[in-house]
Amino acid sequence: MxxxxxxxxxxxxxxxxxxxxxxxxxxxxxxxxxxxxxxxxxxxxxxxxxxxxxxxxxxxxxxxxxxxxxxxxxSSSQADHTAELMHEILGSSTDRGEVLARFLGSVSPEEAAALRGLLDQTRDSGRSA
Amino acid sequence: MxxxxxxxxxxxxxxxxxxxxxxxxxxxxxxxxxxxxxxxxxxxxxxxxxxxxxxxxxxxxxxxxxxxxxxxxxSSSQADHTAELMHEILGSSTDRGEVLARFLGSVSPEEAAALRGLLDQTRDSGRSA
DNA sequence: TCGTTCTTCTACGGAGTGTAGAACAAATTG
DNA sequence: CAATTTGTTCTACACTCCGTAGAAGAACGA
Structure with missing residues (x-):
């Protein structure tokens, strides 16, 4: 893109x-x-x-x-667009887990907290495909 | 970049x-x-x-x-580079929280699990600057 | 020193982007 | 309806980035 x-x-x-x-x-x-x-x-x-x-x-x-x-x-919100881009970048990597680890390492504590919250919310809504 | x-x-x-x-x-x-x-x-x-x-x-x-x-x-590992890129993209947004929310919404359950684990590990190591 | 190996310089074509005039179409108004 | 204003499309050019590589120069082994 x-x-x-x-x-x-x-x-x-x-x-x-x-x-x-x-x-x-x-x-x-x-x-x-x-x-x-x-x-x-x-x-x-x-x-x-x-x-x-x-x-x-x-x-x-x-x-x-x-x-x-x-x-x-x-055509889509900035958040959607940006998230999609991030996902694309992540997908271009061979070791997603490692990338996520580094990514988290550079995220502020507030954002980390926010992420924890979001993950809890999302926990049960398993994705279909 | x-x-x-x-x-x-x-x-x-x-x-x-x-x-x-x-x-x-x-x-x-x-x-x-x-x-x-x-x-x-x-x-x-x-x-x-x-x-x-x-x-x-x-x-x-x-x-x-x-x-x-x-x-x-x-000069840096692929993971580092990719994570940095993702961070840059995230930073270009006006509403990081929203972006992260969307981002998580499109992440596989496995990756979500991995993230949870990583967040727990990182929990205490507060960043300095 | 002579050839071989490697690096640097220079260059070109194509794609993407910033920029906008010229030409064309639609709407407004007298 | 004709003239003017407002808005859109076409065409174009310059600049940068990238893929591509030849020609020329530098370093090294024999």
């Missing part, structure tokens, strides 16, 4: 942060805000549109073409 | 799988073996060397220049 570029990532972040689907122009404005402190540079709308198309193509973004302007939303 | 290309990945896999550091030529042969079933195609040694240099530049590979031929080894 490959890693996203910087602008792609910003746009996904914007979509993930937003409750409602956004138009290209709204995104453009949003991005300008975000960038104001950094390299405050206004992007062309076409730039945003191009990237949105690419993200749509990668199935990360869903576009509503029935309205004008078109509205865009992330 | 970005994702590795296919050949880069193969080379890292080879280095990770090997006990000892390897020379470019050894790697070349190793890769030919691996590829025999697939697209059995012999790479030029220079190709391997180029990629090794790039990997060295990315600090994934360490090269011993005191011997001839130079010997190459992975």
């Amino acid at each position: 490959a890693q996203l570029g910087e602008l792609e990532r910003s746009i996904m972040d914007a979509l993930w942060a937003s409750e409602n689907p956004l138009s290209a122009t709204e995104l453009q404005e949003y991005l300008e805000e975000r960038a104001r402190e950094t390299s405050g540079k206004q992007l062309a709308v076409t730039t945003v549109l191009t990237v949105l198309s690419r993200l749509e193509h990668k199935s990360l973004v869903v576009r509503d073409r029935t309205v004008r302007p078109h509205l865009y939303r992330a | 970005a994702q590795l290309g296919e050949l880069e990945r193969s080379i890292m896999d080879a280095l990770w799988a090997s006990e000892n550091p390897l020379s470019a030529t050894e790697l070349q042969e190793y890769l030919e073996e691996r590829a025999r079933e697939t697209s059995g195609k012999q790479l030029a040694v220079t190709t391997v060397l180029t990629v090794l240099s790039r990997l060295e530049h990315k600090s994934l590979v360490v090269r011993d220049r005191t011997v001839r031929p130079h010997l190459y080894r992975a």
